[in-house]
Structure formats: structure tokens, C-alpha cells
Amino acid sequence: MPSLKDLKNKIASVKNTRKITKAMQMVSAAKLRRAQEAAEAARPYAERMNAVMAGLSASVGTSASAPRLLAGTDKDQVHLLVVMTAERGLCGGFNSTIARLARVKANELLAQGKTVKILTVGKKGREQLRRDLEANMVGHVDLTDVKRVGYANAQGIAREVLTRFEAGEFDVATIFYNRFQSVISQVPTAQQIIPAKFEGATTSALYDYEPSEEAILADLLPRGVATQIFTALLENGASEQGARMSAMDNATRNAGDMIKKYTTIYNRSRQAAITKELIEIISGAEAL
Numbered sequence: 001m002p003s004l005k006d007l008k009n010k011i012a013s014v015k016n017t018r019k020i021t022k023a024m025q026m027v028s029a030a031k032l033r034r035a036q037e038a039a040e041a042a043r044p045y046a047e048r049m050n051a052v053m054a055g056l057s058a059s060v061g062t063s064a065s066a067p068r069l070l071a072g073t074d075k076d077q078v079h080l081l082v083v084m085t086a087e088r089g090l091c092g093g094f095n096s097t098i099a100r101l102a103r104v105k106a107n108e109l110l111a112q113g114k115t116v117k118i119l120t121v122g123k124k125g126r127e128q129l130r131r132d133l134e135a136n137m138v139g140h141v142d143l144t145d146v147k148r149v150g151y152a153n154a155q156g157i158a159r160e161v162l163t164r165f166e167a168g169e170f171d172v173a174t175i176f177y178n179r180f181q182s183v184i185s186q187v188p189t190a191q192q193i194i195p196a197k198f199e200g201a202t203t204s205a206l207y208d209y210e211p212s213e214e215a216i217l218a219d220l221l222p223r224g225v226a227t228q229i230f231t232a233l234l235e236n237g238a239s240e241q242g243a244r245m246s247a248m249d250n251a252t253r254n255a256g257d258m259i260k261k262y263t264t265i266y267n268r269s270r271q272a273a274i275t276k277e278l279i280e281i282i283s284g285a286e287a288l
Contacts, residue, residue, distance in 0.1 A: 004273065007266040011259060018255035024090065025248035032183070032241035039180050039231075039238040046231045053224055054198035059213045066214060069162075069221040072195030073171045078115040080138075080170040080194075081106060082161065084177045084232055085125030086240045087144050092250075094178060094186060094243035099128040101188040102176045106133055117170055121157060121233075138169075149237055154230030161229075162222055165194055177232040178239035184246050186239035193228050196221055 002010075060066045083102045085095045102125070106116045118133060120126040121141040130137065141157055143149065161173055173194035178186040 004266065004269055007262055007269065011262045011266065014255050014258045014262065018252055018259070021248045021251040021255060025245055025252060028241045028245035028248060032238065032245055035234070035238040035241050036180065039234040042231050042234050046227055049220075049224060049227055050198060053196065053217065053220055056213045056217050056220070057196065057198055060217060067218045067221055069165070069194055069225070070196050070217060073168075075171045076114070078117065078170040078172070079109050080117045080119060080161065080164065080173040082119045082121065082157070082173060082175040082193075082229075083125045083129060084175060084236055085120070085122035085128075086236070087122050087124065087142075089124060090247060091240050091244035092247035094240055095122075095124040095128065097186070097188045098176050098178055099125050101190060103129065103133065105174070105176075105190060106136065119161070149233045151226070151230050154233055155226050158222070158226035158229050161194070162225060170194075175229060175232050177236045178243075179235045180238035180242060183242040186243060189232075189235075191228065191232070193225050196224060 057066075057070055060070065081102055083098060085098050089095065102118070106118065109116050116133075116136045117138045118129060118136050119139045119141070120129065120137065122143060123140075126137070126140055139160065141160070143153060146153060164170060165173065172192065174190055174192045176188070176190050179189045180186055
């Protein structure tokens with residue numbers, strides 16, 4: 001049985017922890033609003049750009065004149081996995097779900113005899129994947145000093161991915177991130193960005209393009225890669241704040257339960273000590 005002093009110190013320690021988790025919850029709630037607005041504002045642009053490129057790709061098809069970013073390398077032997085996680089923890093299973101999805105995909109590809117290369121964005125994903133896939137890691141993008149993720153950050157990541165593709169380092173590139181749905185729901189997502197894939201790109205509207213569809217696609221596809229990465233970063237930002245807000249709320253509630261538990265034990269121990277002292281005093285008085 002711990003002493004009264006130990007129980008008192010535990011109660012004080014848990015109260016301090018509760019103050020910290022409550023403060024982090026409030027900070028995440030404030031950041032979540034901005035991050036959610038940014039993610040939702042980016043979705044219409046990304047969807048419309050995807051629709052435009054889908055129509056163009058349906059016209060071009062897989063002809064010899066199609067850009068490499070659309071047609072690919074005619075192989076799928078080397079895969080680049082771009083795993084985007086947070087720079088900090090204390091956000092529940094946010095980082096773990098992304099890393100788990102990427103790990104499952106990597107193991108599937110390796111089992112098929114494919115070559116897997118991993119580019120991490122955010123140190124938490126790097127820390128988790130390094131345990132069993134360190135030999136496959138080829139690069140890392142550090143966003144620790146970035147206070148607010150912008151399009152320039154997405155352009156930098158896209159530039160590195162495109163440079164590696166042009167150098168023939170991989171055939172297929174896939175990004176991994178969490179798509180924001182609500183504070184308690186973030187969906188781990190894997191999205192192929194090279195070669196470009198567009199859902200519903202079956203037929204194209206009858207438009208005349210100037211310059212040609214191939215020339216327009218050659219200009220739009222690199223921007224499309226940067227846009228997809230930027231959208232993923234914004235979705236990740238909102239998901240991270242939502243997950244952290246939920247995790248800190250649970251931590252605050254748990255701290256409150258622990259305080260109640262320790263307070264009950266403290267009061268019982270204190271009452272037992274007082275009762276023991278009274279019995280000793282009464283017994284001594286009767287002995288006299």
C-alpha cells in the first residue's frame with residue numbers, strides 16, 4: 001500500500017498531466033478549424049483538375065505520343081512509395097494507420113518479386129518503417145521547421161519524385177496519407193500518381209484543343225502530381241489535428257478517472273490512519 005505522501009504526489013502529477021492534455025486538446029481544436037477549411041477548400045480544385053486531365057487522357061489514350069507521366073514506362077517492376085505522416089506524435093493511431101497501410105503494400109510487392117523504394121515525408125513514418133524496411137528507404141523530406149504547409153512544400157516533394165522518375169529510378173509511384181472525414185474518422189488512403197490514373201476516364205467530350213492534347217497534358221501532369229501531393233498534405237494536416245484532439249480528449253478523461261481513483265484510495269488510507277491513531281489513543285487511555 002503506497003503511503004499518503006506517495007498518493008498525494010501521484011494525484012498532483014496526474015492533475016498536471018490533465019492540464020497539459022487539456023491545453024493540447026484546445027490548441028488542436030483551434031488548429032483543426034483552419035486545417036479542415038484548407039482541406040475542404042482544396043478538394044473542388046483537385047477534383048476539377050482531375051476531371052480535366054481525365055478527359056484529356058481519354059482522348060490521348062496510350063498512344064506513342066502520350067506523355068510518359070500518363071503512359072508510364074510499360075513496366076511495373078520498381079515501385080516508389082511516398083509515405084506522408086506527421087512530424088509529431090500524441091495523435092492516437094494517425095501515424096500508425098498510414099505506416100501500416102504502406103507496410104502491407106510494400107510486403108505485397110516484395111512478395112511478388114518487385115523492387116520497393118520508400119520516400120518518407122514526416123519523421124514519425126520514417127521511425128516506424130525503419131524497423132523492418134530500412135533497406136528500402138531512399139529519401140526523407142523533413143517538414144519539422146514548417147509552421148504551415150503550403151503549395152511550395154508540395155512542389156518540392158513533387159520535384160523530387162519527378163526527378164527520380166525522369167532518371168528512371170522507378171516505374172510506379174504511390175502516395176499514402178489519411179483522408180479527413182471527421183474528428184474521429186480519418187481514412188488511410190493509397191493513391192497512385194505515376195503513371196497518372198483517373199477514375200471514370202472512359203470517354204472524352206468533343207472539344208478542340210490548341211495546342212494538342214498531348215502538349216496540354218505534358219504541362220498539366222507535373223502540376224497534377226504537385227496538386228495531388230498538396231491535397232494529401234492538407235488532408236493529412238486536418239486528420240492529424242482531428243486525431244490529436246480526439247486523443248487528448250480521451251487522455252484528459254482518463255486522467256480525471258485516475259484522479260478520482262487515487263483520491264478515493266487516498267481518503268480511505270487517510271481515514272484508516274486516523275482510525276488507527278484513535279484506537280491507539282483510546283487503548284492507551286484505558287490502560288492507564
